[in-house]
Amino acid sequence: MIAEAGHFALALALFVALAQGVLGLYGAQRGDKAIMGAASGAGVALMLLTCLALASLTYSYVISDFSLVNVATNSHSAKPMLYKISGVWGNHEGSLMLWVTILAVFGAAVVLSGRNLPPHLKARVIGVQGLVALSFLAFILFTSNPFERLARPPLDGNGLNPLLQDPGLAFHPPFLYLGYVGFSIAFSFAIAALIEGRVDAAWARWVRPWTLAAWVFLTLGIGLGSWWAYYELGWGGWWYWDPVENASFMPWLAGTALLHSAIVVEKRDALKSWTILLAILTFSLSLLGTFLVRSGVITSVHSFASDPGRGLFILAMLTAVAGGSLMLYAIRAPSLKAGGLFAPVSREGGLMFNNLIMSTAAGSVLLGTLYPLFVDALGGGKVSVGPPFFNSVFIPLMIPMIAAMAVGPMLTWKRGDLVGVLLRLKFVLAASLVFAGLVWISTGGRIGDLAAIGGMALAAWLFFGSLWELGERALLFKAPWAEASKRLRQIPLAAWGMTVAHAGVALVIVGIVGSSTWMEEHIQNMKIGETVRLRDADVKLDSAQEVPGPNYNALQGNFVFSRDGKEFLRLSPERRQYRMPPRPTTETAIQSTFLGDYYTVISDPAPGGGYVTRFYWQPMIPWLWTGILVMTLGGLISLFDRRHRVGVPQGKRRP
Amino acid sequence: MKSRLAYLLPVLIFVGLLGFFFKGLFLDPKAIPSVLIDKPVPNIDLAALPGRGDTGLKSEHLKGQVSLVNIFGSWCVACVAEHPYLMKIKAEGSVPIMGIDWRDDPKAGMAWLQKHGDPYERVGADPAPGHASVDFGVTGAPESFVVDRDGRIRYKHVGIIDDRVWKQTLLPIIKELQK
């Protein structure tokens, strides 16, 4: 019954979304307040209906209603409650439900928060949101119905892939979708602006917080996925340039560019058509990711059961959404008036530099991801494009980018003084070189490490440079402390956010460079009582025993770490054998320290009475995760800037 | 006018991509074409399965007649499904089938043949790491190769041979080569 109610709500939502789209766009065209009001009402109704449908599906999972195909294939009665719930979006149909629900919630948020938006702009935004929701709802109802019943319900379900039964992965998809869908708001604003033929600072002030929020979610979502891969897969890596990872990374790159170009629109009324294009591309890349993952066009280690029929439907959606909006762009964008002027060396110039590099990076990732498809479609057979390609393309692009990130924020608007800024950064340069030198000496001073040392210097340059910029703003070393602290408090949150986020990027670089350069790996057979040297520790396999779990059996190894004969750490990784579906997983045991992670894995018993064990010393990896968190924190701080607060009349204050 | 064209560029690129995506829906990204087509069979010299009575499988056994080389293993679930059809091909006598018992204990392979029937003219044992099978570019079992009289590989089929595959694809190729 509950499931039927959900199904009904979903079907009703389809019509409501259609009404929302048509009424919003038509009402705005006519300038009819009543029609526009009806579109707003539809937006709220859509949210309620999709929430109802998602709730009923979740309910079916919670009570393990195996008469639903979706529940029977993806859940199991013995699964812990958290994973019963996360199982809702751990599959194709359910994840689309979550997606469309978030879309409707965001749409309703525009309805409810956008009181001082110009009514016609608001109606158009809501209308576009309605049309996007319509296409997703049609996709769900016609090809991927989660409420399909089974004639003969099985006694128990198939279970969820145990690799996915993990807190990191339980929350990874929702954050990703919050990110993707958040970008749909920027997209809708872009379409509305194209229809009206008007982009101004007020428009950018509306788009920025939504973009920022989407960016924060997406950053967190990608970070969670990466973190999960790191501790769950048990081979010490955290990024594989897999097509599915790329599918989330491309919107991130484009979204990061959008975030920066929207600043130029807001402050200087320039880069307008470019920003509109980025808004369209960012959301289109999110949809493209969906297409790639769910159509089976590109092979990947991740997979939703793919289906060409669904692929065709998503392709049609992609054509309508991306193709239609790019067409609209081609027609309307040329009439957008160019705005404020600026020189290449200026704050705007720096932001534009960021944009060009981010776009080049996104284009390169897209090229690498799709290239096997291109060659195959042209009859050229199969080629593989793997991590070595992406690394060799991506790193050279990021070097000028990072170098410029410390300089850009210090340039003045319109026309900056590059030499002056570089002179002001002389202490930062010196500090980064000293830092890099210290790292080099402390890691043994090998010539082969010099590239990595360069990376460390770059990270330090960005980190110190970001802090220096903030210090200069506050006249930290020039004015008396009382004055400086007063100035520090007056610095707008958006500027704090930038500093924090950029510093986060620096931490991420330290993590990437450190872990890829100085990682230590030991793979061996170990008997009970044997010891292996890992970096500065003697690791002894103290004992190993069987441990029962709720829906698995585990082999647990207990490792004792000691330094100079003194025990300082115990780690107990597990090798789990899940019962339903029968699948082994590794549960790593990791201890993070300031300089890196001790990472242990135990595998099956080896012939001859020992166990296969793996130890890693993962240097600087905690900095990577911290850096991602710091980046999102920066985004959040910026989001709380009063100029970004949705619904608050904009202040006159300038940074 | 020139600048208006620049604004058209994104949508043009997108339309180009769409063409590829559409084509991609009907391609199988997992199908890997063999690079050995029209090349001589690799140089192999495989021991016989214990108690089968043949002398194993060597490259020269694949010359002088058109043959079908079939990769199987006692561990392979799909091979059980394919096996009855191989028995039928043998009964028809249209082409000799040569077996390669891949990544298998030769004894287990022999026992498996005794249980499910033996459609092969000759069988070579290729225990792990399966050098001969890797030389054939094998990615899984079952896989089958059509080899012509000169000992060249002419066609590779990945997966189970069933009635459709046999009648529509393999048999016509074999008939053509036997002319």
Added chain:
Amino acid sequence: MKRLMLALMALAICSPALAVDPGEMLKDPALEARARDVGAELRCVVCQNQSIDDSDADLAKDLRQIVRERITAGDSNDQVKQYLVDRYGDYVLLRPPFNAKTVLLWLGPLGFAIAAFFIGRAYYRRQKQEAVALSPLSAQESAEIDRLMKDRN
């Protein structure tokens, strides 16, 4: 249904796990390190998008062993890769070789970067033209204005 079965089978043999096993590692650490370098660049042909070092598929294990045999037999890293390319095609290389088929792949990013440069340059040039058309300020005047603007900041 058949599709689903195949997908499940593929998953079953391709669950990412501890791949490189101590039993298969070479005694000589230098040779083993080379084997790891080669293995990381070879694609497990059964499991999509994993290197043979990262995959616990049986075939990946075999290929790891064959890589080690070739290295022990004195092959260079490139010869080992070529050995597998001869059998499986360029498909096994995670770093695609530079040839007619991949020229656009390898030059593409460079092309994007060059295009980005020209887009940026065109933007500033057009801006300059418009600026000249709009504001008949002399260079001196605009420099003066810039100076004043800077002081204000």
